[in-house]
Amino acid sequence: MRSSWLLAIALVVVVPSQALLNPFDRVVLSTIKRPQFEQRVKDRFGANVPVQYIDDLSTPQATSMEIWRWVDRCAEAEGEAVLCLPPSCTAKEVRNSSSTGIALFPAH
Amino acid sequence: MIPPGCVVDSRGAAKAISPLGQESPLQALVASPVGASQPKFVAPVAVEVNSEARHRMQAWVGRTLVGLGMCPFTQSVTESGHQLADLDVLPAPILYTESGDATLPGVLAAFWTSVVEMLEKGESGMSSIILAAPAWDDQWHSWHQDVFPALEASVLASGLGRELGVVCFHPAYDTPSPAFLRKNRFGHMHGPSKLRGWVDGARDRDALIKGLGGESRDEASETVVAVDEALQWAGSYQRRSPHAMINVLWSRQLEAAENRRASDNLYVRNVRRLLKEGPASLEVAASDERNGLPPLDLAFANQRVPPGIANDDTTVADPAAVAPKKRRRRRKGPLLSPGGQDS
Numbered sequence: 001m002r003s004s005w006l007l008a009i010a011l012v013v014v015v016p017s018q019a020l021l022n023p024f025d026r027v028v029l030s031t032i033k034r035p036q037f038e039q040r041v042k043d044r045f046g047a048n049v050p051v052q053y054i055d056d057l058s059t060p061q062a063t064s065m066e067i068w069r070w071v072d073r074c075a076e077a078e079g080e081a082v083l084c085l086p087p088s089c090t091a092k093e094v095r096n097s098s099s100t101g102i103a104l105f106p107a108h
Numbered sequence: 109m110i111p112p113g114c115v116v117d118s119r120g121a122a123k124a125i126s127p128l129g130q131e132s133p134l135q136a137l138v139a140s141p142v143g144a145s146q147p148k149f150v151a152p153v154a155v156e157v158n159s160e161a162r163h164r165m166q167a168w169v170g171r172t173l174v175g176l177g178m179c180p181f182t183q184s185v186t187e188s189g190h191q192l193a194d195l196d197v198l199p200a201p202i203l204y205t206e207s208g209d210a211t212l213p214g215v216l217a218a219f220w221t222s223v224v225e226m227l228e229k230g231e232s233g234m235s236s237i238i239l240a241a242p243a244w245d246d247q248w249h250s251w252h253q254d255v256f257p258a259l260e261a262s263v264l265a266s267g268l269g270r271e272l273g274v275v276c277f278h279p280a281y282d283t284p285s286p287a288f289l290r291k292n293r294f295g296h297m298h299g300p301s302k303l304r305g306w307v308d309g310a311r312d313r314d315a316l317i318k319g320l321g322g323e324s325r326d327e328a329s330e331t332v333v334a335v336d337e338a339l340q341w342a343g344s345y346q347r348r349s350p351h352a353m354i355n356v357l358w359s360r361q362l363e364a365a366e367n368r369r370a371s372d373n374l375y376v377r378n379v380r381r382l383l384k385e386g387p388a389s390l391e392v393a394a395s396d397e398r399n400g401l402p403p404l405d406l407a408f409a410n411q412r413v414p415p416g417i418a419n420d421d422t423t424v425a426d427p428a429a430v431a432p433k434k435r436r437r438r439r440k441g442p443l444l445s446p447g448g449q450d451s
Contacts (some may be wrong), residue, residue: 042131060266061227065220068262069135071125072213074139075117082128085135091127094357 034084041082051082058086114142118211119152150209155243160400161206164350165240168397169202176385178346178378181365189235189296195364200235206351210243212254216262223272226356237356244352251352252288252296259354260294273362275355279398283340283345297347302341303375307339307412308356310376317385342379345390350397 037108054066063086070083085091114122121141129134166185173188182188187199203226207218222237243260244251256276263269276295283289283297307316317323320338322331382390 001451037132039135041128041136045138059224060268061220061224064262064266065217065224066378068213068217068220070137071115071123071139072118072209072211072217074123074213075119075121077139079141081139083137083139087134090136091135091137096427 037084045080045082047097049080050077050085051088053084054086056086056088058089061088115213116149116152116211118151118154118209118214120149122149138235153243154210154214155208157206157208157240157242161240161242161351162204163399164397165238165353167205168394169238171397172346176378176381180374181361187235189231189361192368193365195368197361197364198232198338203234203237204240205237206240206242208243209241209402215241215244215255215354216258219259219356220262222327223268226382227271231358231361232272235361237354239354240349240351241355242351243351245279246283246298247352248278251278252276252284252292256295259294260292265273270359273357273359275347275357277347277349277353277355278350279348279350279394281344283343283347283348295344298375300336302342303339303343303379304335306376307335307379310380312380316376316380316383320379333411339379341387342382343375345382345387345394346378348392348394 038051041049052070054063058066067083067085070081074081114124117123122143123139124142125137125139128138133365169182170183170185173182174185179188181190181192182202183190185197186202188202189197189199192198204221205218205222207215209215209330219239222239226237228236244255256274259274263272263274274295281297283299285291286299287299289296289299307320310316315336320335322335322338325390
C-alpha cells in the first residue's frame with residue numbers, strides 16, 4: 001500500500017517535470033508555431049524581410065551574443081529585419097539613462 | 109543626436125529595436141530604420157587589430173597589476189587567481205582578446221563571444237578576460253556613458269549578474285561623478301570621498317595626506333580639494349589601460365578576493381604605491397605603453413617622498429607632483445598596423 005502511494009507521488013512529480021524540461025518538446029513547439037509566425041511576419045513586413053532564428057536550446061550567453069550580432073548585422077537590411085527568439089527567452093525592453101537611450105533585449 | 113531607444117549600426121544608421129508584440133506566436137525582435145534616409149549619422153570607424161594591441165595590454169598588466177602590485181591576485185601576465193587556493197580558487201589563464209568594432213552592437217557581440225568561451229571553459233580553464241577595443245580609445249565619454257551601462261543591462265538581463273563581474277578600463281579613465289556612480293556603479297572605481305575615508309583610517313594617514321598634497325592636520329577647504337583631486341587621479345590611474353578595455357572576472361572569485369583582503373587595505377596600499385612611484389613617471393610609463401614604445405621596467409625615476417609613508421622605501425613623490433596633471437596628448441599616427449584580428 002505504502003509503495004503504491006510512493007509510486008503515485010513519483011509519477012505525479014516526475015512525469016510532468018520531465019515533459020517540461022525535455023528540450024525536444026520546446027523544439028516541437030517552435031516548429032509548430034514557426035509557419036504561423038512566418039506568415040505573421042510576412043503579412044506585416046512583406047515577403048522579403050530577412051528573418052533569423054536563434055537556436056531554441058541556446059544558453060543565455062549564446063542568446064545575448066546572437067542578439068547583438070544580429071543588431072550589428074542589421075546594417076545590411078534596407079528595411080526591417082526580424083530576429084526570432086527562443087521560446088525560453090523573455091524579450092523585454094531596457095533603456096538606460098544616457099542620452100543615446102540604448103534598447104536592450106534580455107534573454108531567458 | 110541619436111534618437112532615444114536606438115542603436116547605431118555599422119553603416120552609421122540608427123535602428124530602432126522593438127519586440128514584435130504579443131500577437132506574435134513566437135517572440136521576436138524587429139530592427140526598423142529610423143528616418144527617411146540612411147545613413148543618418150557618420151559611420152563609426154572600426155580599426156584593424158593585430159598583435160600590437162595585445163602586446164600593449166600584456167605590457168600594462170605586467171607593469172601595473174603584477175609589477176606595481178595593483179592586483180595581489182595577478183602575479184603573472186598570463187595567469188591570475190593567485191593566493192586564493194585556500195578559498196578554492198586556483199590560477200588559470202587570462203584570455204586576451206581584441207575587437208576592432210566601433211559600434212555598440214559590435215563591441216557587445218565581441219563581449220558575449222568571449223563570455224561564451226569563458227563560461228564553457230569554467231573557472232579552471234579561464235580566470236578572466238581582457239577584451240581590448242582600440243576603436244574606443246578616444247571615446248571615453250561613450251565608453252562609460254553608453255557601453256558600460258549597456259553591458260550592465262545586458263549582463264543582468266541574461267541572468268548572469270551573479271556569475272560575472274565586469275570592470276571598466278580606458279586610456280582616459282576618469283572616475284565618474286558621484287551622481288553618475290549612484291546610477292551606474294557597475295565596473296567603476298570608487299570616488300575620492302570613499303578613498304579619502306580609507307586613507308583617513310590608515311596607520312600612516314598623516315604621511316599619506318601630506319603625500320597627496322594636503323597638510324596632515326589641516327582640514328582647510330583648499331587642502332581637502334587638493335587631496336580629493338590627488339585621490340581622483342590615483343583612483344583613475346588604476347583604471348587607465350593602453351586601450352579601451354572590458355575586464356571580465358568570475359563573481360565568485362571576486363567575492364573570495366573580497367574575503368581575503370579588505371578593500372580599504374588594497375586601495376590605500378595602491379595609493380601608497382602610486383605615490384612612491386611618482387605620478388610623473390607613472391604618466392610617462394602609461395604614455396609610452398599607449399604609443400607602443402618598449403615597456404619600461406619598474407626602475408622608474410622616483411621622486412622624493414615625505415618621510416613616514418608606510419612602505420619600506422625612503423623615496424616618495426614630491427607632494428606638488430601628486431596634483432593631477434593633464435594627460436599628455438597621445439602622439440598621432442597609426443595606432444595599429446594593418447593585420448588580422450588575432451584573438
